[in-house]
Amino acid sequence: EAQVTQNPRYLITVTGKKLTVTCSQNMNHEYMSWYRQDPGLGLRQIYYSMNVEVTDKGDVPEGYKVSRKEKRNFPLILESPSPNQTSLYFCASSLLGPHGELFFGEGSRLTVL
Amino acid sequence: AQSVTQLDSQVPVFEEAPVELRCNYSSSVSVYLFWYVQYPNQGLQLLLKYLSGSTLVKGINGFEAEFNKSQTSFHLRKPSVHISDTAEYFCAVTSRRDDKIIFGKGTRLHILP
Numbered sequence: 001e002a003q004v005t006q007n008p009r010y011l012i013t014v015t016g017k018k019l020t021v022t023c024s025q026n027m028n029h030e031y032m033s034w035y036r037q038d039p040g041l042g043l044r045q046i047y048y049s050m051n052v053e054v055t056d057k058g059d060v061p062e063g064y065k066v067s068r069k070e071k072r073n074f075p076l077i078l079e080s081p082s083p084n085q086t087s088l089y090f091c092a093s094s095l096l097g098p099h100g101e102l103f104f105g106e107g108s109r110l111t112v113l
Numbered sequence: 114a115q116s117v118t119q120l121d122s123q124v125p126v127f128e129e130a131p132v133e134l135r136c137n138y139s140s141s142v143s144v145y146l147f148w149y150v151q152y153p154n155q156g157l158q159l160l161l162k163y164l165s166g167s168t169l170v171k172g173i174n175g176f177e178a179e180f181n182k183s184q185t186s187f188h189l190r191k192p193s194v195h196i197s198d199t200a201e202y203f204c205a206v207t208s209r210r211d212d213k214i215i216f217g218k219g220t221r222l223h224i225l226p
Contacts, residue, residue, distance in 0.1 A: 004156075033214075040218060043157075043219075045215075048212060056212060098213060099207060101162070102149070102214070
């Protein structure tokens with residue numbers, strides 16, 4: 001089954017404790033991206049990647065890092081999480097970049113205390 | 114820079130009534146436009162998209178949208194809604210030269226019995 005898989009789905013952590021949210025897709029898509037969803041703000045793009053070893057900042061990259069060492073994986077790294085990073089995070093992938101259909105994961109709800 | 118505005122944060126509508134969810138965009142170049150739907154506790158999925166050609170676009174679940182370049186709008190319509198249409202709907206914009214995608218803040222559709 002074609003899918004985008006995120007882990008963990010739910011996480012409660014404390015300020016400053018490094019964490020990684022993994023994202024994996026099995027559709028051989030070149031484009032992958034991360035978003036955060038906050039009430040009243042909709043989805044905002046954090047980072048995106050056009051291909052392996054190619055990553056770029058979205059609209060809200062501060063406090064986040066990403067890497068794209070393999071085509072299927074695009075982890076989101078919070079080196080020192082802060083409470084304002086409490087949010088619902090989505091990973092998505094696409095065959096044709098943002099111009100094509102984005103396939104979304106089920107989301108990762110992160111709470112930073 | 115591109116932007117997208119969803120004019121209504123919430124839209125209540127009676128079951129079997131028609132609905133229109135409004136979306137306006139701002140861009141200095143030719144745009145690609147999308148509507149995504151998010152059912153409760155799920156990721157987003159594509160409803161429909163406009164890349165070029167016919168300005169009336171049909172999507173899944175009986176939804177359609179019309180691209181109006183002069184009014185910079187891409188409103189989503191359905192002639193008769195069902196309780197299963199309860200969801201949040203996101204309009205999004207990108208362009209051929211852009212690797213980013215911008216989402217609106219979303220419109221919650223409430224179906225009243």
